[in-house]
Amino acid sequence: MDSTKPDTTSRILDVSERLFVEHGFEGTSLRMITQQAGVNLAAVNYHFGSKDALFEAVFLRRLAPLITACLTELDVLEKSSTPTVEGLVMSFIRPCLMLSKDPSRGGAMFVRLMSRTLVENHRVLRDTLSQQYSVFVDRYNAAFERVLPGLSADERAWRMHFSFSVMFNAFAGNDVLKIFTRSQVVSARDPDMIVKHLLPYVVSALVAPARG
Amino acid sequence: MDSTKPDTTSRILDVSERLFVEHGFEGTSLRMITQQAGVNLAAVNYHFGSKDALFEAVFLRRLAPLITACLTELDVLEKSSTPTVEGLVMSFIRPCLMLSKDPSRGGAMFVRLMSRTLVENHRVLRDTLSQQYSVFVDRYNAAFERVLPGLSADERAWRMHFSFSVMFNAFAGNDVLKIFTRSQVVSARDPDMIVKHLLPYVVSALVAPARG
DNA sequence: GTCTATACCGTGATAGAC
DNA sequence: GTCTATCACGGTATAGAC
Numbered sequence: 001m002d003s004t005k006p007d008t009t010s011r012i013l014d015v016s017e018r019l020f021v022e023h024g025f026e027g028t029s030l031r032m033i034t035q036q037a038g039v040n041l042a043a044v045n046y047h048f049g050s051k052d053a054l055f056e057a058v059f060l061r062r063l064a065p066l067i068t069a070c071l072t073e074l075d076v077l078e079k080s081s082t083p084t085v086e087g088l089v090m091s092f093i094r095p096c097l098m099l100s101k102d103p104s105r106g107g108a109m110f111v112r113l114m115s116r117t118l119v120e121n122h123r124v125l126r127d128t129l130s131q132q133y134s135v136f137v138d139r140y141n142a143a144f145e146r147v148l149p150g151l152s153a154d155e156r157a158w159r160m161h162f163s164f165s166v167m168f169n170a171f172a173g174n175d176v177l178k179i180f181t182r183s184q185v186v187s188a189r190d191p192d193m194i195v196k197h198l199l200p201y202v203v204s205a206l207v208a209p210a211r212g
Numbered sequence: 213m214d215s216t217k218p219d220t221t222s223r224i225l226d227v228s229e230r231l232f233v234e235h236g237f238e239g240t241s242l243r244m245i246t247q248q249a250g251v252n253l254a255a256v257n258y259h260f261g262s263k264d265a266l267f268e269a270v271f272l273r274r275l276a277p278l279i280t281a282c283l284t285e286l287d288v289l290e291k292s293s294t295p296t297v298e299g300l301v302m303s304f305i306r307p308c309l310m311l312s313k314d315p316s317r318g319g320a321m322f323v324r325l326m327s328r329t330l331v332e333n334h335r336v337l338r339d340t341l342s343q344q345y346s347v348f349v350d351r352y353n354a355a356f357e358r359v360l361p362g363l364s365a366d367e368r369a370w371r372m373h374f375s376f377s378v379m380f381n382a383f384a385g386n387d388v389l390k391i392f393t394r395s396q397v398v399s400a401r402d403p404d405m406i407v408k409h410l411l412p413y414v415v416s417a418l419v420a421p422a423r424g
Numbered sequence: 425g426t427c428t429a430t431a432c433c434g435t436g437a438t439a440g441a442c
Numbered sequence: 443g444t445c446t447a448t449c450a451c452g453g454t455a456t457a458g459a460c
Contacts, residue, residue: 008443026238030436040445045437047443120332121386158409161387166378174333175373197370204420205413220426241452252428257454259426 009047011037017058021109025055025117025124052124059125062099062106063114067136069095074139085147086203089163092140093199096171097191115171144206151210163202170198221259223249229270233321237267237334264336271337274311274318275326279348281307286351297359298415301375304352305411308383309403327383362422375414382410 015037019028030051034041048054073091077083100108148156227249231240242263246253260266285303289295312320360368
């Protein structure tokens with residue numbers, strides 16, 4: 001029918017991404033995917049092995065370039081002038097914002113799906129991610145050690161843990177208890193908000209003097 | 213068989229709580245619950261209406277007293293000496309820690325389930341919670357306004373939003389990317405960690421001077 | 425009112441024909 | 443590679459016994 005028809009695997013990936021973003025993992029059935037992709041129900045299990053593995057494939061297709069972008073930002077930062085805490089945090093935030101502005105790579109909704117999945121520590125990605133991207137972890141750990149020399153390794157680890165936690169939560173846009181922001185229905189996914197409120201919050205906590 | 217046999221509704225509630233904590237919402241089937249509770253499969257839908265409503269009942273049974281405990285802490289705080297930011301944050305943390313040490317009310321695992329559910333903005337509780345506990349929101353909003361007079365309503369709202377976000381995430385113990393704490397397998401649910409690292413982190417970010 | 429047995433439909437997965 | 447048929451399991455609804 002359609003002359004521009006990619007192969008089965010690609011069609012499944014594209015349709016799945018859209019549906020996972022719209023309805024979440026549990027809310028998307030293999031029958032929805034295969035129907036909209038115009039392929040047979042069994043095709044998913046043939047090409048990917050399982051629904052879990054399909055989700056992992058959809059996820060990693062976007063995450064891998066994002067990780068690379070962050071590492072590139074780190075490279076630039078470390079080779080230029082003296083790095084700052086704010087610059088370091090932005091080296092993570094900026095690629096996330098750029099991805100969220102690029103509909104061809106999933107756009108804002110995918111950033112939200114990604115953050116939600118990470119925050120929720122989704123069963124499907126638990127083991128895969130934490131091991132595959134140890135480079136990312138090591139690089140940021142070393143970078144923060146340089147800009148926060150006054151902190152012990154423990155203290156620095158905890159502050160980084162909390163910081164990434166609150167940033168991913170902001171990207172996920174879950175609003176926790178939907179509290180405290182009642183006056184304005186402003187979304188935590190808004191890029192302006194991130195630069196204006198999230199960045200200062202995280203930086204303040206990171207640079208606070210160590211307690212004796 | 214068992215002479216001390218509560219009524220059907222209570223047995224379902226108790227068994228459900230344990231299974232939800234152990235296996236999560238999706239991982240717990242009605243057939244598991246009814247089998248272990250020694251009741252018929254249809255009993256859940258008869259007494260609660262649906263699996264969703266059952267989860268809500270399990271959840272609210274523990275959350276309502278927790279909210280009350282927080283409000284009581286706020287009462288004490290406001291009537292005594294001048295309240296501090298640290299005292300205010302502890303008025304929320306302390307009841308959570310006490311609940312986590314009381315196995316008869318669900319214990320640490322329930323605090324984790326609660327936090328996970330809130331962080332994940334679970335479908336089942338989205339609407340119920342945010343409306344039912346507006347008192348909680350208003351009280352903390354007013355309390356923070358007193359101890360952070362230098363902030364605009366917007367700025368204060370965002371900082372509170374981020375702070376509760378990072379605290380619930382810590383209680384949920386998801387470890388985000390399982391990063392930065394590799395040396396020690398310490399858990400974010402550990403009470404000592406909370407007082408030692410989480411509290412200072414949040415307080416630092418809250419009390420940071422407003423940017424002109 | 426309470427409880428039981430059973431049927432219904434949608435889910436992910438899989439074996440086997442083509 | 444693809445398709446059909448079938449499976450076990452999930453939440454839910456209901457008729458009917460007590």
